[in-house]
Amino acid sequence: MARRVRPGRAGAALVIAMGTLAAACAAPGSNSSQPTAAGTSSQSAAPTCGTAPITMSGYFETGFPLAKDLTTEFSKQHPNVTWNIREDQFAVITQNAPRVLADNPPDLMRLPQVSELVKDNLLKNLDGYAQSFGWDKWPASQLEQLRLGPGGRPRGEGSLYALGLNMSMTGLFYNKKLAARIGMTTPPTTLAELDQALAKAKNAGLTPIVQFNGGATGGLAFPLQNLMASYGPAAPINDWIFQKPGATIDTPSNLQAAQHLEKWIKAGYFQKDVNAVDYATMMSRFIDGQGLFMFNGDWESGNLDKQMPGNAGFSLMPPAQQGGKLAAMSAPLAFGIAANAKNADCAAFFLNWVATDKQARTIGVDVGGSRPMGPADAYMPEVAADKVTAGTLAAGADIAKNNGAMDFIANATGAIYAKSWTPNLQKLVAGEQTPQGLLKTVQADYAGQLAGN
Amino acid sequence: MARSVTARSAHRRPATTKLRALVGWLFIIPALSFYAVFVLRPIALTFQYSLYEWDGIGPSTWVGTANYGKVFTDPDLFDSLINAFKLIVFFSAVPVVLGLAIAATIRRITESRLALVARTVLFLPQVIPLVAAGIAWSWLLASTGVINQLLSLIGLGGVTRAWLGDFATALPAVGMIGAWVLLGLCTLLLLAGMSKIDPALYEAARLDGAGPWREFVSITVPSLRQEIAVCVTVTVIAALASFDIIYISTQGGPGNTTMVPGLQIFYLAFSEREVGTASALAMVLMLLVIACALPIQWFAKDGNR
Numbered sequence: 194m195a196r197r198v199r200p201g202r203a204g205a206a207l208v209i210a211m212g213t214l215a216a217a218c219a220a221p222g223s224n225s226s227q228p229t230a231a232g233t234s235s236q237s238a239a240p241t242c243g244t245a246p247i248t249m250s251g252y253f254e255t256g257f258p259l260a261k262d263l264t265t266e267f268s269k270q271h272p273n274v275t276w277n278i279r280e281d282q283f284a285v286i287t288q289n290a291p292r293v294l295a296d297n298p299p300d301l302m303r304l305p306q307v308s309e310l311v312k313d314n315l316l317k318n319l320d321g322y323a324q325s326f327g328w329d330k331w332p333a334s335q336l337e338q339l340r341l342g343p344g345g346r347p348r349g350e351g352s353l354y355a356l357g358l359n360m361s362m363t364g365l366f367y368n369k370k371l372a373a374r375i376g377m378t379t380p381p382t383t384l385a386e387l388d389q390a391l392a393k394a395k396n397a398g399l400t401p402i403v404q405f406n407g408g409a410t411g412g413l414a415f416p417l418q419n420l421m422a423s424y425g426p427a428a429p430i431n432d433w434i435f436q437k438p439g440a441t442i443d444t445p446s447n448l449q450a451a452q453h454l455e456k457w458i459k460a461g462y463f464q465k466d467v468n469a470v471d472y473a474t475m476m477s478r479f480i481d482g483q484g485l486f487m488f489n490g491d492w493e494s495g496n497l498d499k500q501m502p503g504n505a506g507f508s509l510m511p512p513a514q515q516g517g518k519l520a521a522m523s524a525p526l527a528f529g530i531a532a533n534a535k536n537a538d539c540a541a542f543f544l545n546w547v548a549t550d551k552q553a554r555t556i557g558v559d560v561g562g563s564r565p566m567g568p569a570d571a572y573m574p575e576v577a578a579d580k581v582t583a584g585t586l587a588a589g590a591d592i593a594k595n596n597g598a599m600d601f602i603a604n605a606t607g608a609i610y611a612k613s614w615t616p617n618l619q620k621l622v623a624g625e626q627t628p629q630g631l632l633k634t635v636q637a638d639y640a641g642q643l644a645g646n
Numbered sequence: 647m648a649r650s651v652t653a654r655s656a657h658r659r660p661a662t663t664k665l666r667a668l669v670g671w672l673f674i675i676p677a678l679s680f681y682a683v684f685v686l687r688p689i690a691l692t693f694q695y696s697l698y699e700w701d702g703i704g705p706s707t708w709v710g711t712a713n714y715g716k717v718f719t720d721p722d723l724f725d726s727l728i729n730a731f732k733l734i735v736f737f738s739a740v741p742v743v744l745g746l747a748i749a750a751t752i753r754r755i756t757e758s759r760l761a762l763v764a765r766t767v768l769f770l771p772q773v774i775p776l777v778a779a780g781i782a783w784s785w786l787l788a789s790t791g792v793i794n795q796l797l798s799l800i801g802l803g804g805v806t807r808a809w810l811g812d813f814a815t816a817l818p819a820v821g822m823i824g825a826w827v828l829l830g831l832c833t834l835l836l837l838a839g840m841s842k843i844d845p846a847l848y849e850a851a852r853l854d855g856a857g858p859w860r861e862f863v864s865i866t867v868p869s870l871r872q873e874i875a876v877c878v879t880v881t882v883i884a885a886l887a888s889f890d891i892i893y894i895s896t897q898g899g900p901g902n903t904t905m906v907p908g909l910q911i912f913y914l915a916f917s918e919r920e921v922g923t924a925s926a927l928a929m930v931l932m933l934l935v936i937a938c939a940l941p942i943q944w945f946a947k948d949g950n951r
Binding site: 221291292406409468469470607615620622626645 | 694695698699700701702703704705706708722788789807808809810811812813896897898899900901902913916917918919920921
């Protein structure tokens with residue numbers, strides 16, 4: 194059989210076939226012009242959803258019912274609006290975002306990291322809406338992370354391209370029963386006190402911290418960034434995340450933080466198999482009472498109140514020095530409007546409603562577990578004091594007072610988490626990377642990714 | 647190829663042959679068009695993308711062969727290629743060697759009901775979707791999974807670990823999942839091949855005083871040359887192009903120790919939006935697969951003549 198076809202000729206035929214097919218196409222990608230400013234001009238009257246029947250298309254995240262619950266309530270108050278909602282897991286949304294926004298633009302969409310989307314002109318500039326609805330009068334920290342310069346860089350300033358449904362907040366969850374066993378009645382107020390609690394837990398045979406760090410999810414970035422905020426100010430970390438010129442993650446105080454994390458690893462404060470633990474396993478272990486502390490965010494508050502009622506506590510990461518500034522990873526649950534969305538006005542009206550309507554804010558707290566967006570003096574629903582949700586909401590107020598909100602170090606670039614933080618944190622656990630090497634490697638990857646952009 | 651056939655017989659019956667050739671082409675047009683649209687065109691497009699720097703949406707920049715340079719100089723990308731070759735040991739060597747041994751054993755007890763049970767049990771992994779296999783094995787290999795429980799039970803509690811989360815064991819652990827999946831396929835193929843071997847050969851060998859080992863080495867293995875070649879080809883390709891098992895069980899972690907080209911291409915294209923680099927790596931992977939598979943084919947055929 195091999196004799197019938199001379200490989201040379203078949204190969205040549207293949208090359209020719211491929212050549213013709215390739216030659217038929219121009220360079221990939223569009224050179225579409227920038228959307229004109231017309232879509233973003235400020236209106237004198239704030240836009241509404243009108244009174245005519247209207248169907249809004251939404252693209253939301255599976256497993257987090259908040260967005261859908263809000264749309265249901267919205268339709269109750271505005272019966273002319275119906276919703277056509279598609280849901281996917283966040284990882285899928287991240288992978289699909291550019292194509293969906295380009296080919297099938299939704300009116301409202303849960304957004305991953307937005308820099309690239311802005312660079313490709315896929316998101317509507319919300320400056321006009323911000324002006325007409327008065328979003329620009331809200332505390333600036335709520336919008337900061339969603340502002341981008343021209344072409345998507347730097348982040349943290351410039352035009353508004355998305356809005357949060359709420360402001361999530363991260364810190365230390367703890368198991369109250371286990372805390373009582375080691376004599377911890379109030380959460381630690383300094384890093385030294387936290388270290389003592391961890392050591393006591395270890396001596397008592399408890400797992401001091403349950404955390405995830407397996408597969409493609411470097412969950413030790415949570416304690417690492419909290420330690421960074423404990424040792425140093427939050428602003429330089431934000432500058433790095435926002436890709437401000439000259440920003441670096443390789444600073445003396447961040448090195449102290451990474452060394453502290455290594456100390457925790459070497460002391461056995463994390464489970465031995467932390468490099469094989471995924472997020473779901475961490476949650477089930479914490480709920481099951483298998484660990485004293487867990488670094489996580491308030492999107493789990495409602496869940497923890499349900500699964501371990503009265504037994505979960507929340508505290509912000511304590512500062513290294515007594516009375517030092519508090520800081521936390523805190524980010525808006527970002528939703529945006531596609532650049533070519535059909536019902537952009539109604540979507541903007543919905544986002545404003547989420548932040549200002551009494552009923553919507555109540556749903557935001559009950560279902561979302563986080564502080565809703567909106568003016569500082571806006572209505573807040575009552576939450577029972579023994580609920581962990583009350584703890585996370587109070588922490589949100591503290592962070593606002595300290596101006597200590599940071600974005601997540603995993604959001605600095607599209608690839609930094611998967612490509613750099615995760616493998617290097619896993620290596621740190623395995624003793625194959627040093628704290629200094631971790632920061633240097635991540636900084637080098639960061640610089641390379643920015644240069645490549 | 648068709649043209650050369652036409653040319654050779656042209657001076658005898660020109661009209662009929664031409665018509666026949668035309669009809670022949672008509673018959674393969676449906677298959678050919680599918681092949682062109684779903685195989686050739688994507689390959690051509692991938693090759694084209696590999697010459698550009700492109701995020702999948704916006705404007706693209708021509709970069710020539712720079713992406714190929716990156717594949718061989720970026721340690722992350724190059725290491726994933728090395729990992730793929732390490733996986734060949736588990737995906738190919740283990741199933742083929744073990745498959746030969748098992749097939750030889752089953753052949754000896756071919757009349758008994760046990761042979762049927764063994765065949766079914768061994769082939770079962772082929773029927774299970776790889777995603778399900780990956781999930782099941784990640785439970786088995788977890789720190790509290792069955793494998794560690796068994797080890798503790800027999801007094802080997804000291805070696806228990808999270809097999810998929812340990813730098814030293816993650817790649818072998820993933821490799822064992824692949825070996826488990828592919829063992830059934832190899833066993834069945836080899837068993838089918840064995841049933842074709844003329845029993846007289848074995849009889850003659852036995853008369854000459856050959857033991858079971860001698861029979862296996864001198865008759866079974868040489869007669870199975872083609873089947874072994876098919877097994878090796880299929881499993882080598884499975885190793886080089888592996889994706890599902892690793893995506894489910896480790897996602898390339900910990901610390902990139904189980905990163906393979908298939909997964910790397912996926913991350914590059916859909917998470918990091920470096921479509922050019924992803925395409926270049928895909929082209930390199932395709933050429934590597936061809937470079938590995940063709941020699942095996944030639945080897946099998948040469949032995950046939």
